[in-house]
Amino acid sequence: MSLKKSATLISSIFFLLFAMEAFTWAAEEKVDSTKPNGSGLTSSDKKKQKQSKRTRQKEIRRAKKGDTVPMPPLDDAPFLAEVPLLPVLKEAKTRLSREKVWYLPEVDGRPARRQLKLAIADFKTGKVRIVSGYEEKQGLYLDDPGVRFSVHWWNGFNSSIDVLEPENTAIVGLLYALDPKRKAALRRDAVIYTPYSRALLQPELVEAGRRYLSEKIAQARRELRHVNSRAKSRAPLENCPVFSHADYFNLILAEHMDPESFRAITGREHTEFDTTRERRLTRLINRILVIIGSNQEDAYKFTGNYASARGLTQFTPIGMRVVWNRYTEADISTDFLEATADHLFAIKAEICLLDHYLSEVVRVHPPLSGTGYEKYAAGACYNGGPKNVFYGLRNFGTGWLYPMRRLSDLGRRESLNRKEKRELEWLKKNHNHETFIYLNKMHAIERIAPRQDAQEPLQTYIEPDPPVQSGGDSRPN
Incomplete structure (x- = not known):
């Protein structure tokens, strides 16, 4: 091959390599051009971009281990008790207090196992x-094959379990071993x-719960007279002129009312209850x-959720710090576990924090004062934080404090002004937020409050579905 031909061949090879590299570089540039260039963003753009990312992350919360599962629909009692139940419950818990249980952690692929003991009572004898x-x-x-049961809802020591056989029996107490993490958190073994x-x-237990809670609220209010x-x-x-005894009572009910069950009952439209x-x-x-009636001073004592809300009044550490710092004369324990577990401390803290938020919502929106809507705004702050409440008051006034009614009203109108359109979009976007669900709960509770004292007639018993997990006569290896 001549020197000239060799040079030409080498030149061709270099040209091809250069062309391929240029093509690859151009393709990479094209891909990169779809990404925002950090150096080309203004500080305002960067701030908006960060806020947008934070918003998306906040809107979606993945389920975590320990979250409760949705509660199934509730049925009437399948039979009436023929004996007073409060003494039976007391005996059951006394006997369980003498028992021992254990917890075995997961080892070598074998799942964790928790021992428990049930106190089962005959409601006739x-x-x-x-x-x-x-x-x-x-x-x-x-261990007893003679006990058939149906697990309707598994939620640890607060699971819903029906006893199918023997008949006319029910679980009246449970001794439940704790895993190491919860042992440390609750400072107990079981x-x-x-x-x-x-x-x-x-009816006896419903009335016992109503009486117990009312007495605790009355005592807490007396202890805050100074x-x-x-x-x-x-x-x-x-004697707060805005919140009544019934308001404190209803707020506790709203805190513990299962949101999914509530929405399944009420729907999304504001209509009269049939x-x-x-x-x-x-x-x-x-x-x-x-x-509350069955557990008295232990009711909700051991419960908490993903937001660190604990106890009867579902207090978070942030809310409790506000109470400790601003209501020093209220004499509330500065131990968070004790302050949320003790019902008297917890209700006093509830009253104080509602008062704090009452002052805040009136400061943010002075026309709110004296309207009768203050308690809803303050209660919504207590339940879901003040951010949405402050935004709604500043931008839309007070009508949205009845969110279901307001959403239905705006949705039916043929024409809306600019402000009303923004309010409608805001309500649609946030209708599942805990703030709005809480408000809907409060209004629903108040709507049926005059009829709560009437006892419902017992319905005809219907044979339940087959047990979800009936393991009385079988045990895994």
């Missing part, structure tokens, strides 16, 4: 017996609790009262 068993992978297994089941939806309101000058917290929906909502309220 009042006789109590203890049945041992264990929980593994949320499956319940009992808990004794009466989990809700439909057999407990008895503490002045920050929202209403010269008014003691004992008899069926009213009965279903009453059951939802009575379930809370049964838990």
